Amino acid sequence: MPQTPKPLSPGLKIALEYGPLIVFFLAFMVMRDRMVTLGGREYGGFIVATMVFVPVLALSNLLMWRLTGKLSVMQLLTLVLVVTFGGLTVWLNDERFFKMKPTFIYAIFAGILGLGLALRRNWLELVMGEVLPMRHEGWMKLTQRLALLFLGLAVANEVVWRTMTDTAWVNFKTFGLPIIMFVFFMANARLFSHYGTDRQD
Known part of the structure; x- marks a missing residue:
């Protein structure tokens, strides 16, 4: 075995x-x-x-x-x-393709989460439900907020790489994006606490 x-x-x-x-x-x-x-x-x-x-x-x-x-x-x-x-x-020796990559990643995830909400299927809960036990209403709110965050990050990446220097974009990708994600989940700590469950019901 x-x-x-x-x-x-x-x-x-x-x-x-x-x-x-x-x-x-x-x-x-x-x-x-x-x-x-x-x-x-x-x-x-x-x-x-x-x-x-x-x-x-x-x-x-x-x-x-x-x-x-x-x-x-x-x-x-x-x-x-x-x-x-x-x-x-x-x-192609063209750095623009790599800079566009985060835009596509975040746009795809925003689209997936948004489609799930439209179909009344919370795919985020299916994927993370065992790791983060929470009532369905909590997952719906988190999914809505996360979809909006991903959409905002896609737009932010486009603005940064198109208007700023390579160094600014690299700093944004290396430090800015992870910090934004961290702050997002910290800001939702109250949601996790309010809707949290041990799944024993």
Whole structure:
């Protein structure tokens, strides 16, 4: 009988989830003012950082899957879009594709959550219900708020990459987006407490 994979320690989980992003940030900061010639083509620091980020993220997801036996829908979708847009960025030597990637990710998730609400199916509850026990009304409110947040983040990403410098966008992606998500869930602590349940009813 196969062994059930052990849950990851908090430190290892954080390292696997945010490590690739930190690697991207460090690679960009080191290479942002440099040009690298590979295969007869010149690449700027942003493209080089993308070359580093894509395989590191793939390796991180592989390790996550080997250690836990599963990947979330968001992790799989993110990996597919990173490989797709990262590949286009390197292949066409055009950083705009990689910068658009968060827009597509957040827009897709906003659309999925919005469609679920329209169909009266709370997919967020189905995915996270065991991790965060909460009454159905609470999940409906959280889903509405999260859909709006994802939509707002998609718009914010478009504004930042189209109007600001590469460094500003990298800082926004590396630090701004995770901080916004953290603040969002902290701001909803009262909702979790009010609608929380141990599922023993």
